[in-house]
Amino acid sequence: MKRKPEDLYLDLMKKTLSFTLWPEPPIPIDTFNYRRPPLIRPFVSFILWVLRSGRLQLVKQAAFTTDEREEGKVWPGYADTMIGLRRLDNLQFCVETAIREGVKGDFIETGVWRGGACILMRAILAAYAIEDRTVYVADSFEGLPPPDLEKFPDDKRDKHHTRTLLAVSQNEVENNFRRFGLLDGQVVFLKGWFKDTLPNAPMEKLAVLRLDGDMYGSTMDALTNLYPKLSKGGFCIIDDYALKRCRKAVDDFRAKNNVRAEMKVVDWTGRYWRKE
Numbered sequence: 059m060k061r062k063p064e065d066l067y068l069d070l071m072k073k074t075l076s077f078t079l080w081p082e083p084p085i086p087i088d089t090f091n092y093r094r095p096p097l098i099r100p101f102v103s104f105i106l107w108v109l110r111s112g113r114l115q116l117v118k119q120a121a122f123t124t125d126e127r128e129e130g131k132v133w134p135g136y137a138d139t140m141i142g143l144r145r146l147d148n149l150q151f152c153v154e155t156a157i158r159e160g161v162k163g164d165f166i167e168t169g170v171w172r173g174g175a176c177i178l179m180r181a182i183l184a185a186y187a188i189e190d191r192t193v194y195v196a197d198s199f200e201g202l203p204p205p206d207l208e209k210f211p212d213d214k215r216d217k218h219h220t221r222t223l224l225a226v227s228q229n230e231v232e233n234n235f236r237r238f239g240l241l242d243g244q245v246v247f248l249k250g251w252f253k254d255t256l257p258n259a260p261m262e263k264l265a266v267l268r269l270d271g272d273m274y275g276s277t278m279d280a281l282t283n284l285y286p287k288l289s290k291g292g293f294c295i296i297d298d299y300a301l302k303r304c305r306k307a308v309d310d311f312r313a314k315n316n317v318r319a320e321m322k323v324v325d326w327t328g329r330y331w332r333k334e
């Protein structure tokens with residue numbers, strides 16, 4: 059079967075953004091320094107700094123299997139997204155369906171890390187020459203917040219805020235868009251904690267709302283502030299349904315707001331439904 063240029067382009071984008079086009083290269087050992095005991099970290103950092111001054115680097119062979127990378131089960135060393143190929147396929151399906159069916163509104167991801175899923179959304183707009191929709195890129199660009207236990211007791215013992223690998227600066231994410239020639243006025247960054255940025259997010263309507271904030275509070279803040287803006291027929295995508303805190307926030311929100319639309323399975327953690 060002859061494939062259309064836009065399908066070929068988007069297929070290549072997904073493989074490139076997930077880095078699954080290539081084997082995972084060895085990963086610099088400072089990437090995972092935060093996992094070492096606090097007393098060891100400065101020592102390792104010093105050794106690495108000495109090596110760097112001699113233009114040397116210490117790396118470790120990645121322990122990921124191809125399946126784990128494709129299924130988005132690992133935090134990858136080089137990919138622009140950690141969500142894997144099935145969830146990228148699902149994102150493409152949702153965005154393309156919204157465009158084809160004329161579902162009104164913009165697209166947003168809340169929790170973008172290195173930006174790969176948002177880059178794919180912008181690439182889809184480029185592939186179909188759509189100029190009247192915007193991709194919103196919402197993140198602290200500093201990692202996750204410490205749990206707010208007064209407001210969200212379900213986040214008790216959540217440790218995501220200690221994972222420095224999840225803190226990627228806005229500058230780095232902008233550069234990732236730029237590398238693909240996709241940084242322009244149709245990409246808008248919402249920098250800050252969701253609780254501060256999302257209540258006044260500037261879009262009127264959303265056609266695709268993709269949530270990837272891991273925690274109960276981050277998921278609930280995004281749903282509470284943005285779900286009312288999702289158009290009828292729009293897609294609500296949950297990346298972290300396998301994480302108990304996120305799952306509980308989604309279930310609580312759906313129960314409280316009487317959301318009965320069928321939740322469909324994307325893969326081992328991804329879910330989505332269409333607003334009725």
Ligand SMILES: C[S@@+](CC[C@H](N)C(=O)[O-])C[C@H]1O[C@@H](n2cnc3c(N)ncnc32)[C@H](O)[C@@H]1O
Nearest residue numbers: 139140169170171197198201251252270271276
């Ligand atoms: C698992 S990563 C997202 C992965 C990304 N969607 C991808 O395609 O690879 C979670 C992201 O959510 C952001 N985040 C989580 N909770 C947040 C909050 N309450 N406010 C702002 N950013 C938050 C973190 O900074 C991090 O970049």
